[in-house]
Each structure stands twice: as C-alpha cells, then as structure tokens.
Amino acid sequence: MAPSTSSSKRAFSAAMSLLLFFGMWASPAMSRKLxxxxxxxxxxxxxxxxxxxxxxxxxxxxxxxxxxDNAGRIDQFNEAGNTTFTLAVNQFADMTNEEFRATYTRLTTSSPIGDAATLFQYENVTNIPRFMDWRRRKAVTSVKNQGECGSCWAFSAVAAVEGIHKLKTGRLVSLSEEQLVECDRVGEDKGCDGGLMDDAFKYMIRHGGLTSETNYPYTATDSRPCNSRKANRIAAKIKRYEDVPGNNEKALLKAVAHQPVSVAIEASGWEFQFYSGGVFDGQCGHNLDHGVAAVGYGTSKGRMKYWLVKNSWGASWGEQGYVRLKRETRSKYGMCGIAMSASYPIA
Incomplete structure (x- = not known):
C-alpha cells in the first residue's frame, strides 16, 4: 500500500531538519576551510x-x-572605513612588524640632531604658496628602492641634493646613494647599518660632491670597498647645509616651499608599514627611525592639509612610492615627528 501524503510530508520534514542540523554543525568548519x-x-x-x-x-x-594575519587585519581596517587613509597587502605582507622595523627603518639618532640650526635662510620668508609639488617642477627623480639595506638616510639626503641641483642648474640628475653607502663614514653613517642626513651632507662637502647613479649604481649592500675612481666623477656639488628650526611646522613649510627637504619620521608602525593611500593620520609617534624627503605640501579634497613625502621603498608602496602625512597637527613634533629634524643642502 502506498504511503499517505501526510506520512511523506512528515518524513521529508524530518530529513530536511536533520540535513539542516548537520549543515549548521558543519558550517563553521566549512567556512574556515573556505x-x-x-x-x-x-x-x-x-x-x-x-x-x-x-x-x-x-x-x-x-x-x-x-x-x-596581516591580510585579515588590513581587510578589517579598510572595511571599517573610518579613517582618512587606506592600507594594502603590499610587499611587506609576509613580515611581522618587528622584522619590518629591523630591516627598513634604520635612521641613526644617537648623535645630536640639528647642529646647523643657527642658520636658516628662509626665516623671514612671507610669500608662501598654498600648494607645492616639486615633482611638477621636475626637481624630483623617480621613486627608488633601498631594498633590505638600512640606507634610508642616503636616499633622503640624495633626494634633497637632486632637488637643489635641478633648481640651480636646470638639470635633473639621479645621484648615487651607493657612493654614500660604500664611501661615507662621516659621523654616524655606517652604510646599511644606518646613518644621518646631516652627516651625508658633510661627506658631500668634504668630498667635493656626489657622482651619478648611472656611474655608481645601487646594490643594496655595503660589502664592497669604496670605489674612489667612480666616486671622483662628480655630478653635483653642495656648498653647505642648514637645519630647519626643530618642532616648527611653519618653518618647515617655508623651507619646502623653496626646495625639497630631508626629513626624519617615525615609520615603524603597523599602519605605516601597509599604508596605501590618502592622508595618513594614523598611529605613529616621534621616535625618529626613517629618513625621507618632503617634496611638497597641499590640501586634500577633504580639506585636510598634508605634507607630500617621497619614500624609498619602491613604487609599489603607498601612493606610487609617496605618502601624504597630515600637516598642522596638535603636536609640536608634527605627524610622525616630521618637524623634529629637517635639513636641506645649499648649492
């Protein structure tokens, strides 16, 4: 005899309930697997x-x-969408923050900072443009990559010298960080083990200048002896350098309005490691550990003022190698300490 319609419905309902029960039980494991x-x-x-x-x-x-772990945190950060900047799964995504700090932030700050602060040629400047981008003035070379070498100090100093050389001569020449890494042992400068931009300027003054990157290309190592023959083929010279008065964003603005400037920042935070775009106003302090170059400033569409900063971690980091740091913060040190230790060469 064929089963009744009601019996069939009860059997179907029981089967579906059982399937649903096991589906719910297996769901977390399945989701984790996916x-x-x-x-x-x-x-x-x-x-x-x-x-x-x-x-x-x-x-x-x-x-x-x-x-x-990093990718999950980055996804959560971006999904929250309550900041002025975004993060990305970049070239540092398989490194812990401790590993990242040890490799890519090696600015030396054991010696006094700002030892040329008695002179500041832009002190009485009053005509400050509302916007500046030295890239548009052809005074900034393409973004470079220091690699796994703590030579940020050299890239910062070179960017500033490339800028002033262009402004003085009309020629934009990519200069040699390798010369500084291999040949400069002035003060705190120790190749891939860190250094200071001011000491790099002192080396250039003593040596008579710096050669081109084409002549003395970068290797991301400091294991070779200085190549004096290459180093003596000078491509750019500076006369002296000056430090911007410390902890003074207005003074820094005066300097950046006239030329690219070497600056030191704290760049070791997790948010900075994975910065992708926007105006950065995230977690960072003022324990200076990284040398970069301020090459402009402006105001975003959201009306937030920013510094335009050239980094040396390649074009895949940040905004094609650049970061915009919030300008005019409540801290006298500036965002990530950008106003603490800035200097610029004079050609």
Whole structure:
C-alpha cells in the first residue's frame, strides 16, 4: 500500500531538519576551510606579484600564517572605513612588524640632531604658496628602492641634493646613494647599518660632491670597498647645509616651499608599514627611525592639509612610492615627528 501524503510530508520534514542540523554543525568548519583556501590563493598570487620564494615548506607555512594575519587585519581596517587613509597587502605582507622595523627603518639618532640650526635662510620668508609639488617642477627623480639595506638616510639626503641641483642648474640628475653607502663614514653613517642626513651632507662637502647613479649604481649592500675612481666623477656639488628650526611646522613649510627637504619620521608602525593611500593620520609617534624627503605640501579634497613625502621603498608602496602625512597637527613634533629634524643642502 502506498504511503499517505501526510506520512511523506512528515518524513521529508524530518530529513530536511536533520540535513539542516548537520549543515549548521558543519558550517563553521566549512567556512574556515573556505577562508584558508581563499587566503592561500591570495598568498600564491601575492608571491607571484612580488617574486617571493621560500626555501622550504616550513618557511612557506610560517610566512603564510604571518601573511594571513596581516591580510585579515588590513581587510578589517579598510572595511571599517573610518579613517582618512587606506592600507594594502603590499610587499611587506609576509613580515611581522618587528622584522619590518629591523630591516627598513634604520635612521641613526644617537648623535645630536640639528647642529646647523643657527642658520636658516628662509626665516623671514612671507610669500608662501598654498600648494607645492616639486615633482611638477621636475626637481624630483623617480621613486627608488633601498631594498633590505638600512640606507634610508642616503636616499633622503640624495633626494634633497637632486632637488637643489635641478633648481640651480636646470638639470635633473639621479645621484648615487651607493657612493654614500660604500664611501661615507662621516659621523654616524655606517652604510646599511644606518646613518644621518646631516652627516651625508658633510661627506658631500668634504668630498667635493656626489657622482651619478648611472656611474655608481645601487646594490643594496655595503660589502664592497669604496670605489674612489667612480666616486671622483662628480655630478653635483653642495656648498653647505642648514637645519630647519626643530618642532616648527611653519618653518618647515617655508623651507619646502623653496626646495625639497630631508626629513626624519617615525615609520615603524603597523599602519605605516601597509599604508596605501590618502592622508595618513594614523598611529605613529616621534621616535625618529626613517629618513625621507618632503617634496611638497597641499590640501586634500577633504580639506585636510598634508605634507607630500617621497619614500624609498619602491613604487609599489603607498601612493606610487609617496605618502601624504597630515600637516598642522596638535603636536609640536608634527605627524610622525616630521618637524623634529629637517635639513636641506645649499648649492
């Protein structure tokens, strides 16, 4: 005899309830599996994008966990959408913040900062443009990459000299950071182990200038002896340098309005590590650990004033290698300490 319609309905309902129960029980595990698969795909794509390879499966597994943690935090940060800047899964995504700080932020600050502050040629300047971008004036070379070498100080000093050389001669020449890394042992300058922009300026003055990047190309190492033959082919000279009065954003504005300026910042925070775009006003203090170059300033569409800063971590970081830092903060030190230790060469 065929089962009744009501019996069939009861059997179907019971089966669906059982299926739903096991589906709900398995859902978290399934979601976790799908998440891992998706994150693994992202990791593989990221490895391909940045040419990253690991020595064995154990290292890959360890780096995947770091990547997964960073990517998850970045996604949550951007989804919250309550800041003036965004983050991205960039070339540092498989590094812990501790590893990142140890490799890419090596500015030396053990010696006194601002030892040329008695002179400031822009002190009485009053005509300050509301906007400045030295890239538009052809006074800034393309973004460079220091690699896994603590030579940010050299890139900062070189960017400032490239700028003033262009303004004085009309020629934009990409100058040699490698010469500073291998040949400059003035004061705190120790190649990939850190240095100071002021000491780099002192070396250039004593040596008679700096050669071109083409003549003495960058290697991201300091294991070779100084090549005097290359270093003596001078491409740009400076007469002296001056420090901007410390903890004074108005003074820094006067200087940047007239030329690119070497500045020191604290760049070791997790948010700065993964900065992608917008005006940065995130977590950072004033423990200076990174040398960069202020190459302009302006006001965003959201009416937030900013400093335009050229970094040396390649064009895949930030806004094609640049960061906009909030200008005119409540702190006398400026955003990330940008107003604390700025200096510029005079040609």
């Amino acid at each position: 998440h891992i698969m998706s994150m693994q795909e992202r990791h593989e794509q990221w490895m391909s994008q940045f040419g990253r390879a690991y020595k064995d499966a154990d290292e890959k597994a360890m780096r995947f966990e770091i990547f997964s």
